[in-house]
Amino acid sequence: MVDDLQAEATRVLQRLVRFDTVNPPGDERSAQEWLAGYLERAGLAVSLLGAEPERPNLVARLKGTGDGPTLCLLSHMDTVLATPSEWTHDPWSGDEADGFVWGRGALDMKSQTAAEAVAAASLARSGWRPRGDLLVVCVVDEETGGRLGAQWITQNHPDEVRCDYLLNEGAGEVIPYDGRRLYGVSCAEKGVFRFALRTHGVAGHASMPRMGDNALLKLGPILDRFRTGQPGVDLTDPPLAFLRAIGEDPEDAAGAVARIAEHEPRLAAFVEANLRVTFTPTMASASAKINVIPSVAELRVDCRTPPGLGEDDARRRLVEILGEDGYEVEFVEHTVGNGSPVESPLMMAIEEWVGQEDPDGLVVPTMLPAFTDSRHFRAAFPDLVAYGFFPQSHQSLFDAFPLVHSADERIDVRDLGLATRFFADVSRRMLD
Numbered sequence: 001m002v003d004d005l006q007a008e009a010t011r012v013l014q015r016l017v018r019f020d021t022v023n024p025p026g027d028e029r030s031a032q033e034w035l036a037g038y039l040e041r042a043g044l045a046v047s048l049l050g051a052e053p054e055r056p057n058l059v060a061r062l063k064g065t066g067d068g069p070t071l072c073l074l075s076h077m078d079t080v081l082a083t084p085s086e087w088t089h090d091p092w093s094g095d096e097a098d099g100f101v102w103g104r105g106a107l108d109m110k111s112q113t114a115a116e117a118v119a120a121a122s123l124a125r126s127g128w129r130p131r132g133d134l135l136v137v138c139v140v141d142e143e144t145g146g147r148l149g150a151q152w153i154t155q156n157h158p159d160e161v162r163c164d165y166l167l168n169e170g171a172g173e174v175i176p177y178d179g180r181r182l183y184g185v186s187c188a189e190k191g192v193f194r195f196a197l198r199t200h201g202v203a204g205h206a207s208m209p210r211m212g213d214n215a216l217l218k219l220g221p222i223l224d225r226f227r228t229g230q231p232g233v234d235l236t237d238p239p240l241a242f243l244r245a246i247g248e249d250p251e252d253a254a255g256a257v258a259r260i261a262e263h264e265p266r267l268a269a270f271v272e273a274n275l276r277v278t279f280t281p282t283m284a285s286a287s288a289k290i291n292v293i294p295s296v297a298e299l300r301v302d303c304r305t306p307p308g309l310g311e312d313d314a315r316r317r318l319v320e321i322l323g324e325d326g327y328e329v330e331f332v333e334h335t336v337g338n339g340s341p342v343e344s345p346l347m348m349a350i351e352e353w354v355g356q357e358d359p360d361g362l363v364v365p366t367m368l369p370a371f372t373d374s375r376h377f378r379a380a381f382p383d384l385v386a387y388g389f390f391p392q393s394h395q396s397l398f399d400a401f402p403l404v405h406s407a408d409e410r411i412d413v414r415d416l417g418l419a420t421r422f423f424a425d426v427s428r429r430m431l432d
C-alpha cells in the first residue's frame with residue numbers, strides 16, 4: 001500500500017510536470033482536464049470553474065455521509081518560468097533520476113497537487129466515505145497573485161469551495177535544529193505594505209554642486225538608518241508559539257534570535273523576520289540626467305507587516321527608525337496578512353501523524369513572510385482553519401528552499417510518498 005501510493009503519486013507528478021503551466025500566461029486548462037479525469041475515474045465529483053475558458057479552477061468533491069466538517073486539500077497548477085539551459089534535466093521532462101522527480105513545479109507545487117489527488121483518489125477507490133466532505137481544489141494563477149484563481153473562486157463560487165479546514169503550501173519541510181527535527185506548520189502570513197519614500201531638494205547644474213540642493217544625498221543617512229535600525233517587536237501567535245515550542249523565552253525575543261543563530265543562522269534569519277515589521281529598500285532613483293542635480297530622489301521599500309497590522313502600524317515603526325522629518329512616504333500596496341489559530345483539531349491531527357511517522361519530530365507553528373492562496377480562503381471564510389503543510393523528511397527546508405523558483409527543482413520520491421500518506425491519513429483523522 002505504502003509503495004503503491006508513492007509510485008502512483010510519482011506517475012501523477014510526472015504527468016503534471018509535463019504540462020507547461022508557466023504563468024504568465026498560465027494556460028492551465030489541459031493539465032486541469034487531465035487531473036479532472038483522474039479524479040473522476042476514482043469516483044469524485046469534479047467541476048472546472050473559471051473566469052477564462054483557458055484557465056479553469058478544479059473542484060473535486062468526495063461527498064460525505066452526514067454531518068461533519070469539510071476538509072479542503074488546496075494547491076495551484078501554475079508555475080513560474082524556467083530556463084532549460086540552466087537545468088540538468090529539461091524542466092518539463094518530469095524525469096525520474098537519482099531518486100528525484102525533476103521539473104518546474106516538482107516542489108512548488110505540483111508535488112502537493114499530486115499527493116493530495118492520489119490520497120483522495122485512493123480513499124475514494126477503497127470505498128471509504130467521509131462524514132463531512134473531502135475537497136480537492138487545484139486553482140490557477142497563484143504565482144501572479146490569485147486574481148483568476150483562489151480570489152476568483154472564493155468570491156464567485158463560495159459554496160463550491162466552502163470548508164472548515166484547509167491544507168495548502170507554506171511549510172512542512174523538516175528543519176534540523178539542535179539535534180531535533182522540526183516540522184513547521186504555517187499558520188499565518190505577513191501582509192505587504194510596499195511604499196515609495198521621497199526626499200526633496202532644488203535642481204541645479206551638476207558642475208556647481210552648491211548651486212542646488214541635492215535630494216539624492218539626503219537618501220544617504222536614510223539608507224544608513226535602514227541598515228542599522230531595527231523596529232520594535234510586534235509579536236503574534238505563531239512566532240510566540242514557535243519560540244515556546246523550541247524552549248525559548250518569547251519575552252526575550254532578541255536573546256532567542258541570538259541563541260537560535262548559534263545553532264542555525266538560516267533559521268534565525270527566518271524567525272527574526274517574523275517578529276516585527278520589516279523594511280527592505282530595493283530600488284533607488286533620482287535625476288534623469290547625469291549633469292542635473294536632482295530635486296527629487298526616491299527609494300522603493302519592500303515592507304512586510306505581521307498579520308493583522310496595517311498601514312498605520314507600518315508608519316509608526318518607520319518613524320521609530322527614521323524620525324518624522326526630511327522625507328515623505330506614499331504606500332503603493334496594501335495587503336493585510338491573516339492567520340488561523342495555532343491550536344485546533346487540525347493541528348492535533350498533524351501532531352499525531354508526525355508522532356507516528358517520525359518519533360524524533362517536533363511540530364512547530366510557523367509564519368510565512370510572504371503570502372499564499374490561504375489568504376483568500378481565510379478572507380472568504382472567517383472561521384476557517386487554514387494551514388500550510390506538505391511534509392518532507394528527506395529534503396530539509398534548507399535543501400528545498402533554494403530549489404523553489406530556481407534551476408533543477410526536484411523532489412525526493414520518498415517525500416512524495418510520505419506526503420501522500422499524510423494527506424490520506426489526515427483526511428481519515430479529520431473526517432472519520
Ligand SMILES: [Zn+2]
Binds near residue numbers: 076108109
Ligand atoms: Zn506555490
